[in-house]
Structures are given as C-alpha cells and as structure tokens.
Ligand code: SF4
Ligand code: SF4
C-alpha cells in the first residue's frame with residue numbers, strides 16, 4: 231500500500247444507509263484499511279458538510295431530489311475516482327420502484343394517507359423537492375467503478391478498496407448468485423408455482439426445482455449468496471447478471487421462467503405471468519436503470535395494469 235494515506239470522501243444520497251453501515255461489517259479487517267487511508271468526509275461518522283479534495287469518493291444512494299444531484303456533482307468535483315457503491319447508486323435501487331408513480335402520488339401515500347403518521351401534512355419547502363424520477367448516479371456524473379449489492383458484501387468492499395489502494399484494477403466476478411449457492415438444481419415433477427409462505431422447502435434442493443421463484447440465476451453475485459443459503463429465495467438485490475445487462479433482448483423474467491420451466495413441469499408462460507404480476511418486487515432494485523428500463527421486453531406499466539385488473543376481477 232502507498233506510504234501516504236489515501237484520502238477518502240463518502241456521500242450518502244437517497245438510500246437506506248445500509249451501504250455505509252456495511253463498512254462496520256468489515257470488522258477487524260477495517261483496521262488494515264484504516265492504516266492506509268484518511269477518511270475526510272463520511273456522513274455516518276463525521277458532521278462534515280463540505281467536500282475536501284480526495285483521491286477516492288464512495289457514493290451510495292440514488293438521485294431522487296435536488297440535494298442528491300448537487301451532492302453527487304460536488305463529490306465528482308472533489309474526488310479523483312468515484313465508486314458507485316451499492317445497488318441504489320448503480321441501478322437506482324429499491325427507490326426506483328417509485329418511477330411507476332408520480333411525485334404527487336408518492337407524497338399522498340407517504341404523508342397524507344399514511345396511517346402511522348399523525349400530522350397529515352406535506353413537508354414544507356425547506357425539504358429538497360423530489361425530481362421527476364429516480365436516477366442512478368452515472369446519469370449525472372462520471373463513475374469509475376461500479377460496486378453493486380444491497381449492500382455489497384464486505385468482502386467485495388474490502389477487495390475493491392485494497393485494489394485501489396495498491397493501484398490495481400479491482401477484480402469483479404461475473405458469476406451469478408447460484409455460483410455460491412449450495413442448493414442442487416434438478417428436474418422435478420412440481421407442476422404449480424408456490425408462494426414463499428407455502429410449505430417448508432427442502433434445504434438441499436434449488437428453489438426453482440421446488441416451484442419457488444428465486445432470482446439467483448439472473449442476479450450477479452455481490453453477496454456470497456446468503457439468502458438461499460439461509461432458506462430464503464433470492465430477490466435479486468444486487469442487480470442482473472452482466473449477460474442480461476449487456477444484451478438488449480435478455481431479461482430477468484424470461485431467464486428465470488425458461489430455467490424454471492426446464493427444471494419443473496410448470497409451463498413457462500405461467501412463470502412469466504407470475505413474475506409480471508409482482509414486477510414491482512422482482513424488478514424493484516434495477517428498474518430505474520436504463521439498462522433494464524429501456525429493454526424492449528420491459529413493460530412494467532402494462533404488467534402493473536394487468537395485475538390490477540386481475541385483482542379487481544377477483545376482489546371487486
Ligand atoms: S444499495 Fe441497499 S443497502 Fe445500500 S443504500 Fe441502497 S437499499 Fe440500502
Ligand atoms: S436459483 Fe436460487 S436456489 Fe437455485 S441454485 Fe440459484 S440461487 Fe440457489
């Protein structure tokens with residue numbers, strides 16, 4: 231590592247704070263990094279409002295309001311290298327699901343209709359106004375390194391930081407979540423889709439083989455596969471695999487549906503329909519990214535409309 235400490239700024243745009251908290255999960259490994267860096271600005275640690283010049287800038291969160299845009303631009307001006315840190319910064323993250331609603335609908339749901347708040351008033355004008363849509367940071371500033379994950383596993387954060395401190399190109403695996411999952415994919419006679427609350431899945435067998443939708447095979451590994459390892463299907467929080475992102479006609483629902491239909495007796499069309507019915511969940515982490523939203527096969531507003539019609543037909 232270099233003799234002089236490397237200066238680091240971090241910034242936190244619209245997000246849940248999980249990416250910043252993930253630094254703590256480095257545990258004692260953080261000590262070896264701290265020897266080589268000087269953290270100048272980090273909203274979770276310090277109350278610094280300005281942007282001192284720095285070698286590395288870590289930006290978590292998406293651009294949702296005017297303050298986010300200003301902060302992202304200031305980070306770019308002050309840092310030599312910018313890392314888009316976490317799925318919110320890279321793809322827009324869960325807040326991207328807001329792109330299927332207007333700002334007025336969001337404000338109404340959050341402030342006026344919310345049964346857990348008592349004020350029933352809209353925020354005053356000192357709150358930074360929402361922009362029309364959620365934007366991944368590379369639509370506003372140049373990004374040097376993408377580190378998706380929700381949050382990225384500390385192993386990947388550590389590898390990226392150490393590589394940059396040593397002046398090397400960080401390694402980036404292109405494997406899917408399945409690569410680190412120990413469950414076995416095998417053909418089965420399962421003929422119907424199960425919901426995550428149905429029954430008790432076999433811990434040795436792939437969720438898809440058992441009729442549960444799991445996004446692992448369409449999701450890039452930035453997490454070491456904790457969810458399927460601990461009995462929960464992957465919801466795709468690290469974003470799609472490079473193959474899906476880089477090819478215009480490959481998309482998440484078709485990839486999952488084709489694989490699951492090959493493993494089970496469930497028709498592909500039924501699986502496609504099921505994924506479209508819950509598209510706001512299945513695409514929630516990445517739908518603000520043009521790499522997903524501009525795919526000709528991504529038709530979220532149509533899917534939501536059809537799901538609502540189906541619901542109305544059943545529940546009136
Ligand atoms: S990527 Fe996930 S963990 Fe990180 S800030 Fe966004 S929602 Fe939170
Ligand atoms: S699809 Fe899910 S359960 Fe199956 S191998 Fe991949 S990550 Fe594991």
Ligand code: SF4
Nearest residue numbers: 453457464465467468
């Ligand atoms: S297994 Fe899937 S849902 Fe779980 S952390 Fe990894 S990418 Fe996210």
